[in-house]
Amino acid sequence: xxxxxxxxxxxxxxxxxxxxxxxxxxxxxxxxxxxxxxxxxxxxxxxxxxxxxxxxxxxxxxxxxxxxxxxxxxxxxxxxxxxxxxxxxxxxxxxxxxxxxxxxxxxxxxxxxxxxxxxxxxxxxxxxxxxxxxxxxxxxxxxxxxxxxxxxxxxxxxxxxxxxxxxxxxxxxxxxxxxxxxxxxxxxxxxxxxxxxxxxxxxxxxxxxxxxxxxxxxxxxxxxxxxxxxxx
Amino acid sequence: xxxxxxxxxxxxxxxxxxxxxxxxxxxxxxxxxxxxxxxxxxxxxxxxxxxxxxxxxxxxxxxxxxxxxxxxxxxxxxxxxxxxxxxxxxxxxxxxxxxxxxxxxxxxxxxxxxxxxxxxxxxxxxxxxxxxxxxxxxxxxxxxxxxxxxxxxxxxxxxxxxxxxxxxxxxxxxxxxxxxxxxxxxxxxxxxxxxxxxxxxxxxxxxxxxxxxxxxxxxxxxxxxxxxxxxx
Numbered sequence: 001x002x003x004x005x006x007x008x009x010x011x012x013x014x015x016x017x018x019x020x021x022x023x024x025x026x027x028x029x030x031x032x033x034x035x036x037x038x039x040x041x042x043x044x045x046x047x048x049x050x051x052x053x054x055x056x057x058x059x060x061x062x063x064x065x066x067x068x069x070x071x072x073x074x075x076x077x078x079x080x081x082x083x084x085x086x087x088x089x090x091x092x093x094x095x096x097x098x099x100x101x102x103x104x105x106x107x108x109x110x111x112x113x114x115x116x117x118x119x120x121x122x123x124x125x126x127x128x129x130x131x132x133x134x135x136x137x138x139x140x141x142x143x144x145x146x147x148x149x150x151x152x153x154x155x156x157x158x159x160x161x162x163x164x165x166x167x168x169x170x171x172x173x174x175x176x177x178x179x180x181x182x183x184x185x186x187x188x189x190x191x192x193x194x195x196x197x198x199x200x201x202x203x204x205x206x207x208x209x210x211x212x213x214x215x216x217x218x219x220x221x222x223x224x225x226x227x228x229x230x231x232x
Numbered sequence: 233x234x235x236x237x238x239x240x241x242x243x244x245x246x247x248x249x250x251x252x253x254x255x256x257x258x259x260x261x262x263x264x265x266x267x268x269x270x271x272x273x274x275x276x277x278x279x280x281x282x283x284x285x286x287x288x289x290x291x292x293x294x295x296x297x298x299x300x301x302x303x304x305x306x307x308x309x310x311x312x313x314x315x316x317x318x319x320x321x322x323x324x325x326x327x328x329x330x331x332x333x334x335x336x337x338x339x340x341x342x343x344x345x346x347x348x349x350x351x352x353x354x355x356x357x358x359x360x361x362x363x364x365x366x367x368x369x370x371x372x373x374x375x376x377x378x379x380x381x382x383x384x385x386x387x388x389x390x391x392x393x394x395x396x397x398x399x400x401x402x403x404x405x406x407x408x409x410x411x412x413x414x415x416x417x418x419x420x421x422x423x424x425x426x427x428x429x430x431x432x433x434x435x436x437x438x439x440x441x442x443x444x445x446x447x448x449x450x451x452x453x454x455x456x457x458x459x460x461x462x463x464x
Contacts, residue, residue, distance in 0.1 A: 001278055003278075011268070011270065013268070014268040014269075014271075015257045017253070018253035018254040018256070018257050021246075021250035021253055021275065022247065022250040022251060022254060025246045025247045025250050026247065026402050026404075028402070030400075031401045032281075032397070032401060033244060033245045033246065033277040033281065033400050034277055034280075036243070036246040037246075038243065038276050038277060038278055039246075039275045040272065040303070041253065041271075041273035041275065042272055042307075043270065043271045043272065043273065045265040045266055045267075045269070045270060046235075046266055046270055048266075049265065049266070071307050071308075074306060074307070075274075075303050076303075165264070168262075168263075168265050169262060169263045170258050170260070170262055172258075
C-alpha cells in the first residue's frame with residue numbers, strides 16, 4: 001500500500017480538479033481499492049480569479065492559496081499538486097511558504113512532451129491570458145528546445161477565453177468548438193503538438209472528436225507526475 | 233458565494249469518490265468558479281474492505297473511517313457525505329463520533345426515487361453482498377412502500393461482485409456487461425426501477441448503452457443531497 005498522501009490544491013476550477021482525481025485514479029496501476037493513492041483534495045472555488053488578479057485589479061489569490069496549503073499540511077500530505085496552470089504564477093511564494101514539495105505543472109507538461117516523443121521545434125500553447133502573459137510556459141519549454149506559438153489576441157478573445165469560461169460554467173459540450181478551433185489554428189501555423197496549458201481546456205477538447213495532432217493534457221501530465229512522486 | 237464547506241469521506245473506491253466530485257460540480261448551478269461549492273475530499277483507499285469486514289474476518293474499517301472524519305472536522309467542514317454505500321453499515325458509530333451531520337446515502341436514494349416519480353411497489357436493488365446482507369436499503373425503502381428485489385446468490389457471484397471489483401481495478405468498460413445484465417434481470421422480474429446501491433455500479437453502468445428503465449445512481453443522489461445542504 002502507498003503510504004505517501006498527495007495533497008491537491010483544487011477548485012480552480014472545481015471540474016478540473018475533480019477530473020484530476022478521476023485521472024489520478026485511472027492512471028494508477030491498481031487491482032483493488034487498497035492499491036490506489038491516498039489523496040486529499042482541497043477544492044476551494046472561492047479562491048479569487050487568478051487571471052483577473054494578474055491582468056487587472058482583481059483581488060490577490062495568494063492568501064486563499066496559502067490557506068489551502070496550510071490545510072493540506074495539517075491533514076498530513078507529503079506533496080502538493082495544483083491542477084490550475086494560472087495559479088502557478090504564484091508558485092514562488094507558495095513554495096517558499098511550505099516545506100512540502102509542490103509539483104510544478106509546467107515541468108509535468110515538459111515530461112509529457114518527452115513521453116509523447118514531441119521533438120524540439122514549434123509547438124502550440126493555449127492557456128489563460130494571464131498564463132500566456134506571465135510566460136509560465138514559454139521560457140521553461142524554450143529551454144528544452146520547444147518554441148511556443150500562442151493564439152492571436154483575436155483568437156484569445158473570441159475562442160480561448162470564452163471556451164475556458166464555458167467549462168467553469170458547466171457548459172462543457174459548448175466549449176469544444178471554440179477550443180478545438182483555436183488548437184487547429186495553431187497546428188495550421190506549424191505547431192507539431194499543442195499544450196493545453198489551462199486545466200479547463202482538456203475538458204472542453206475531450207467533449208468532441210479527437211484532434212488529429214498530439215495534445216498535452218496538463219491534467220493528465222500532473223496526474224502522472226503525482227503518481228511518480230507517490231510511488232517514489 | 234457558498235460558505236458552507238462539504239466534507240467528502242472517500243476513497244471507497246477512489247474512482248467513485250472522484251466521480252462524486254465531478255457530479256457535485258456539474259449538478260451545481262454555477263456561472264463561474266466562485267459559484268461552485270467548497271469541498272474537501274478525503275480520499276483514503278487504505279480503509280479496510282467494508283464487505284470483507286462485515287461478511288468475513290476482514291479488518292474493522294471503523295478506525296480508518298473515524299480518522300477521515302477527524303480530518304474533515306479539522307479542515308472546517310460543516311457536513312459529511314460518504315460516497316460508499318457499504319460504509320453506511322458503520323453510520324451509527326460514525327454519526328455518534330462527530331457533531332457534523334452525515335448525509336445518509338439511503339435517504340438520498342429515496343429522495344431520488346421520489347424525484348424520478350417511481351411509484352411504490354417492486355423495485356430492484358443492487359449493491360455489495362454486505363450492503364444487501366445488512367439490509368441497509370430494504371427496511372428504509374420498505375417504509376416508503378418500495379419493495380426491494382435483490383439479485384440471486386448466483387447473480388451476485390457471477391455478475392455483481394465481479395462487476396464492482398472490475399471498477400475498483402480501473403477496468404470500467406469491462407464492468408458494464410455483467411452489471412447491466414444483473415440490472416436487466418431485476419427489471420425482467422418486475423422491478424420498475426433499479427437502485428444502484430454501490431457507488432462503483434453507476435460507473436460500470438454508464439460505460440455502455442443506457443438501460444431502458446429508470447435507475448437510481450447513488451453518486452448523483454448523494455451529490456444532490458449535498459448541494460441541497462450547501463445551499464441551505
